[in-house]
Amino acid sequence: MQYQVILAHGALGIWDEVIFLSIGAIFLVMMGISWVRSRNSVLDEEIEADDGHSTNTTDPSDERFRLE
Amino acid sequence: MRRFISPRLILIVMTVMTLMSIAPVSAHGYLIRSIPQDRATLERSPTRLQYWFSEALEAQFSSLTVLDQSGKVVASGGVSEDNNTLLTARLPNDLGDGAYIVDMRIAFASDGHVIAERRVFFVGEANPNIQSGGTTYSANGFEIVWRTMLLTSSTLLLGTFIVYGSVLVPAWGNPAYRAGLLPPRVMTRLNWMVGAALAVALVGNLLALAQQSMVFFDAPIEQVISQQLWRVVREGSRFGDLWTARMILLVIVGVCYGLSLYLREDQPESVRGFWTANAWAMALVMGSFSAGSHAAGSPILPWVAIFNDWLHVLCVGAWAGGVSAMALVLPSALTPYSGEARRLAQLAALKRFSRIATACVVVVIATGIYSSATWIYSSSDATDTAFGDTLLLKVVLVGGLVVMGLAHHISLQPERYEQWVKRVGVIRQFVPTLRLEAILVLVVLGSVGVLGATPVPVPYFIQEAVPSPTATLTSAGYSITQTVTPGGPGVNTYDTQILRDGRPVEGLTVRLQLVQPERDKRSLWLSAEDAGNGVYIAAGGEIDRAGSWLTLVDLQEDEGGRERVVFEWAITDEARVEQTQVPRLQHFVAIGLVLAAVGWALYPTAQGIYRRLDLSTANVTVAIGTIIATIGLSAAGVVVIQNTQAEYEATLNPLPTIINPILPDADSLGRGEDLLKRYCPDWVSASLIDRLPRTRDEDLFTATEDGWQGFADCDGKILTDLERWDLVNYIRTFQK
Numbered sequence: 109m110q111y112q113v114i115l116a117h118g119a120l121g122i123w124d125e126v127i128f129l130s131i132g133a134i135f136l137v138m139m140g141i142s143w144v145r146s147r148n149s150v151l152d153e154e155i156e157a158d159d160g161h162s163t164n165t166t167d168p169s170d171e172r173f174r175l176e
Numbered sequence: 177m178r179r180f181i182s183p184r185l186i187l188i189v190m191t192v193m194t195l196m197s198i199a200p201v202s203a204h205g206y207l208i209r210s211i212p213q214d215r216a217t218l219e220r221s222p223t224r225l226q227y228w229f230s231e232a233l234e235a236q237f238s239s240l241t242v243l244d245q246s247g248k249v250v251a252s253g254g255v256s257e258d259n260n261t262l263l264t265a266r267l268p269n270d271l272g273d274g275a276y277i278v279d280m281r282i283a284f285a286s287d288g289h290v291i292a293e294r295r296v297f298f299v300g301e302a303n304p305n306i307q308s309g310g311t312t313y314s315a316n317g318f319e320i321v322w323r324t325m326l327l328t329s330s331t332l333l334l335g336t337f338i339v340y341g342s343v344l345v346p347a348w349g350n351p352a353y354r355a356g357l358l359p360p361r362v363m364t365r366l367n368w369m370v371g372a373a374l375a376v377a378l379v380g381n382l383l384a385l386a387q388q389s390m391v392f393f394d395a396p397i398e399q400v401i402s403q404q405l406w407r408v409v410r411e412g413s414r415f416g417d418l419w420t421a422r423m424i425l426l427v428i429v430g431v432c433y434g435l436s437l438y439l440r441e442d443q444p445e446s447v448r449g450f451w452t453a454n455a456w457a458m459a460l461v462m463g464s465f466s467a468g469s470h471a472a473g474s475p476i477l478p479w480v481a482i483f484n485d486w487l488h489v490l491c492v493g494a495w496a497g498g499v500s501a502m503a504l505v506l507p508s509a510l511t512p513y514s515g516e517a518r519r520l521a522q523l524a525a526l527k528r529f530s531r532i533a534t535a536c537v538v539v540v541i542a543t544g545i546y547s548s549a550t551w552i553y554s555s556s557d558a559t560d561t562a563f564g565d566t567l568l569l570k571v572v573l574v575g576g577l578v579v580m581g582l583a584h585h586i587s588l589q590p591e592r593y594e595q596w597v598k599r600v601g602v603i604r605q606f607v608p609t610l611r612l613e614a615i616l617v618l619v620v621l622g623s624v625g626v627l628g629a630t631p632v633p634v635p636y637f638i639q640e641a642v643p644s645p646t647a648t649l650t651s652a653g654y655s656i657t658q659t660v661t662p663g664g665p666g667v668n669t670y671d672t673q674i675l676r677d678g679r680p681v682e683g684l685t686v687r688l689q690l691v692q693p694e695r696d697k698r699s700l701w702l703s704a705e706d707a708g709n710g711v712y713i714a715a716g717g718e719i720d721r722a723g724s725w726l727t728l729v730d731l732q733e734d735e736g737g738r739e740r741v742v743f744e745w746a747i748t749d750e751a752r753v754e755q756t757q758v759p760r761l762q763h764f765v766a767i768g769l770v771l772a773a774v775g776w777a778l779y780p781t782a783q784g785i786y787r788r789l790d791l792s793t794a795n796v797t798v799a800i801g802t803i804i805a806t807i808g809l810s811a812a813g814v815v816v817i818q819n820t821q822a823e824y825e826a827t828l829n830p831l832p833t834i835i836n837p838i839l840p841d842a843d844s845l846g847r848g849e850d851l852l853k854r855y856c857p858d859w860v861s862a863s864l865i866d867r868l869p870r871t872r873d874e875d876l877f878t879a880t881e882d883g884w885q886g887f888a889d890c891d892g893k894i895l896t897d898l899e900r901w902d903l904v905n906y907i908r909t910f911q912k
Contacts, residue, residue, distance in 0.1 A: 127479070128417075128421070128467075131460070131463070132421070132460060135456050135457070135459065135460045136456075136457075138456045139428075139453040139454075139456040139457055140453070142341075142449070142452040142453045142455070142456060143446075143449040143450065143452065143453040144449070145449075145452075146341075146448045146449035146451075146452040146453075147445050147446055147448070147449040171347065171523070171524050171527050171528065172346070172347055172348070172349070172524055173347060173348055173520050173521045173523075173524035173525075174348065174349070174350045175348035175349075175350055175358060175359055175362065175509060175521065176350065176359065176512065
């Protein structure tokens with residue numbers, strides 16, 4: 109069956125397509141993971157636990173300002 | 177100062193700089209080798225024209241037309257089926273003396289750019305009044321528009337998503353605002369920025385396909401739409417591949433963005449998820465630019481060049497797009513604050529952004545050095561070319577930007593850089609200077625665009641002309657001249673001109689075989705096409721490596737005997753048409769710099785991961801063991817594959833232990849025929865002829881002495897070695 113090639117016009121022939129699609133698949137998986145991770149409340153709880161005005165500390169992770 | 181550095185000014189400068197960067201767009205590829213050379217004067221008409229380019233061409237959209245002095249088309253051609261970097265045309269047999277103009281329309285696959293190239297050659301006498309046209313590129317206004325739209329909007333989108341996920345939420349996140357964790361005024365501003373940029377990107381991408389179709393088909397937009405020419409480009413070109421991938425990704429970004437708006441009331445927690453996910457999609461969109469950049473046509477490790485360029489544009493996007501996003505968001509976010517609260521809010525966001533920008537700048541510099549190393553081969557490439565000049569301008573501008581970024585960085589941490597602060601002071605109002613930095617970023621982006629659109633220097637070693645090997649032999653009254661072009665390993669044409677008494681001989685049956693005795697390798701017989709005027713042509717990729725090669729040429733008249741001549745060639749790698757180059761020390765050093773820069777940029781993240789790891793003895797042992805095993809197995813796998821390939825090659829084509837020292841010319845064949853009739857007349861049979869293609873010369877040589885699979889020996893004991901080789905040469909003539 110003749111199927112339409114989407115991304116196979118490069119110097120590597122079929123590998124061109126494999127590399128392109130693999131990178132695309134990896135990034136789409138990363139998108140999904142990011143989406144799932146961002147939805148859970150871990151960072152939200154971190155923000156809640158923070159006082160909101162602790163910029164005097166040298167630890168960068170504590171440099172937050174709760175915007176109102 | 178604030179009045180003059182407004183968002184409108186940023187927008188205007190952004191547009192002007194992008195336009196400036198795109199206006200002089202030109203193709204990345206160039207002509208490497210041409211046969212005949214431009215303005216060459218030839219004694220007789222060539223049989224074929226060959227033009228090799230540095231990059232792959234789009235076969236459907238590249239063409240070659242040959243015109244005579246009166247403007248009449250005498251031949252046309254296209255991209256070779258064997259080599260997509262070669263534009264070739266077969267010429268008619270009866271080209272008379274005069275000037276011939278070769279008009280080429282070349283569409284490069286990597287970037288879709290189309291150039292017109294005009295070359296001239298003369299048969300007989302040169303005509304100085306006929307000029308070559310050189311290379312011309314017809315700019316299309318549409319291209320400037322879509323590149324402006326796409327580049328600007330994509331950079332802003334990537335920067336905005338990265339700033340949102342890595343700067344604004346961690347710095348200002350407030351769980352009270354469940355939809356996006358930021359106050360509605362900030363989310364509204366961000367939504368407007370993303371919505372507008374996304375719309376511009378989608379329209380820009382649609383225009384890109386229309387414009388590319390116009391260029392490929394040299395047709396107006398009405399024709400492109402009415403005849404659906406855009407579909408041919410989308411489905412049949414590399415530009416179409418990248419366009420499709422980019423459009424799919426932009427649609428995914430649009431869907432995520434739409435869902436974040438649609439679900440912000442019912443499922444507000446999902447808003448942040450969609451925005452974070454979109455940063456990854458935009459990273460891929462930026463990759464589509466790299467796949468159509470200079471890097472895609474790199475002669476050195478093209479995939480490394482593409483990934484390096486991708487890293488470069490990602491960091492430029494995070495840095496430049498991030499600066500623009502910060503400059504646009506900060507005024508809205510800080511509206512309710514003043515005094516110390518405003519300062520603290522600024523510091524919270526800017527300190528985080530400063531770390532990201534610093535890491536990006538380091539990676540941008542390192543990847544920029546690698547990109548430059550790919551194109552600069554000599555000091556004159558850096559000093560005497562437009563590319564070198566533009567590169568220098570870019571370095572100066574980046575230097576200015578680094579200084580400004582450094583001033584921001586120091587001002588954000590005055591306690592850390594006390595000595596510097598005492599000497600030069602600190603920036604206290606960040607919003608105006610941030611806008612100024614955003615404008616400077618855009619100036620640098622402009623120089624990046626100019627550099628990307630400036631033709632790369634043609635490497636000096638490619639410009640050296642290597643003459644094609646040619647030789648003349650005489651036999652049985654014939655004067656036979658053969659030329660192998662280009663004469664290096666790879667695809668060659670074998671032109672043979674046959675004269676008798678100074679007149680061309682037509683109607684002969686001519687066949688050729690390429691032989692490399694030192695490997696006991698011989699090709700199949702090639703039938704040469706009678707091109708008229710005594711010229712017989714054949715072509716193929718038989719010469720696969722440098723070394724000593726022979727061309728056996730058999731001539732046969734209709735009712736006459738067969739004549740044999742043998743040409744000896746010293747094939748060198750210098751004559752090869754090089755589309756790829758071996759990486760040099762400077763490239764490995766540059767790759768090391770890039771890896772070091774990326775390592776440095778990712779060090780804080782790695783440190784964070786390290787802190788969270790459970791580094792118990794058992795875990796560390798298992799991890800190290802796994803890493804060592806993986807590396808070991810991978811290395812062993814590579815070695816096994818290489819050895820297997822080498823053994824397979826050696827099994828198929830083992831090097832001969834005895835090399836045939838006798839040229840299989842007419843004299844040798846005559847002697848061999850006599851010896852065969854005298855000593856081993858029974859050898860010639862259907863069985864022998866059947867076995868010859870699978871039998872090596874050294875086996876035949878041994879067989880003449882020891883007998884061979886059913887054949888008695890040819891009284892080899894009384895024949896000298898040279899006579900036995902004459903026998904072998906003659907027996908070979910029975911091979912079909």
